[in-house]
Amino acid sequence: xxxxxxxxxxxxxxxxxxxxxxxxxxxxxxxxxxxxxxxxxxxxxxxxxxxxxxxxxxxxxxxxxxxxxxxxxxxxxxxxxxxxxxxxxxxxxxxxxxxxxxxxxxxxxxxxxxxxxxxxxxxxxxxxxxxxxxxxxxxxxxxxxxxxxxxxxxxxxxxxxxxxxxxxxxxxxxxxxxxxxxxxxxxxxxxxxxxxxxxxxxxxxxxxxxxxxxxxxxxxxxxxxxxxxxxxxxxxxxxxxxxxxxxxxxxxxxxxxxxxxxxxxxxxxxxxxxxx
Numbered sequence: 001x002x003x004x005x006x007x008x009x010x011x012x013x014x015x016x017x018x019x020x021x022x023x024x025x026x027x028x029x030x031x032x033x034x035x036x037x038x039x040x041x042x043x044x045x046x047x048x049x050x051x052x053x054x055x056x057x058x059x060x061x062x063x064x065x066x067x068x069x070x071x072x073x074x075x076x077x078x079x080x081x082x083x084x085x086x087x088x089x090x091x092x093x094x095x096x097x098x099x100x101x102x103x104x105x106x107x108x109x110x111x112x113x114x115x116x117x118x119x120x121x122x123x124x125x126x127x128x129x130x131x132x133x134x135x136x137x138x139x140x141x142x143x144x145x146x147x148x149x150x151x152x153x154x155x156x157x158x159x160x161x162x163x164x165x166x167x168x169x170x171x172x173x174x175x176x177x178x179x180x181x182x183x184x185x186x187x188x189x190x191x192x193x194x195x196x197x198x199x200x201x202x203x204x205x206x207x208x209x210x211x212x213x214x215x216x217x218x219x220x221x222x223x224x225x226x227x228x229x230x231x232x233x234x235x236x237x238x239x240x241x242x243x244x245x246x247x248x249x250x251x252x253x254x255x256x257x258x259x260x261x262x263x264x265x266x267x268x269x270x271x272x273x274x275x276x
Contacts, residue, residue: 030098039092054249070246118187157185177208
């Protein structure tokens, strides 16, 4: 395991090149950036305070496929909900696409999330009475967008994700992998610069999971999107360029996956967890 593959700090790719003696690059466009500074979040459950996040620092400055990896209870989903503007931190600052979310009103947050952030959950959350195309169009319909434009955009996305032939089918007629692709199409409707995925393959078989990880990597690569996936699986994390390791509500380091297989990611992960 090389120092380049595990680190307690996670400099951006541009910063790393500069530190290694290469030319410094201009600062990346913040529209693809995700940043947390000293983020804390607690919940009151069963008469006790549960500290989900205990001072998270995270900096992603460029598009790519990234993962947040940690055991159950490490705060992964809580962090993703904060990045998706679905919740607010108790302390610290969350910045997405260059915007400090704490400075936005509820209405501004709703509009910002719709236009800049796509979210894919483990549960597909498709409306059972709507067809695949109608499920993809739904957020646009609720936002009052033009129906013809929505239909064209939904058809384009379903074609790109390989489920165009299933556009007229309701969710109960789709396989799990097809349902998740429809859910991803819906998340991409407004062409977000940030795509968040919370254990997106938890309900899929291994073959469907592998295809979905490859799809997310392709979306990041071909559309200059920042894709950030929460997972506990090395087999999922190995598809990402960099993996941030979360333990006990803090980021304890990161893994550069270049040259690693799933076993190598698991080994690096265990090293970081033991040294935390």
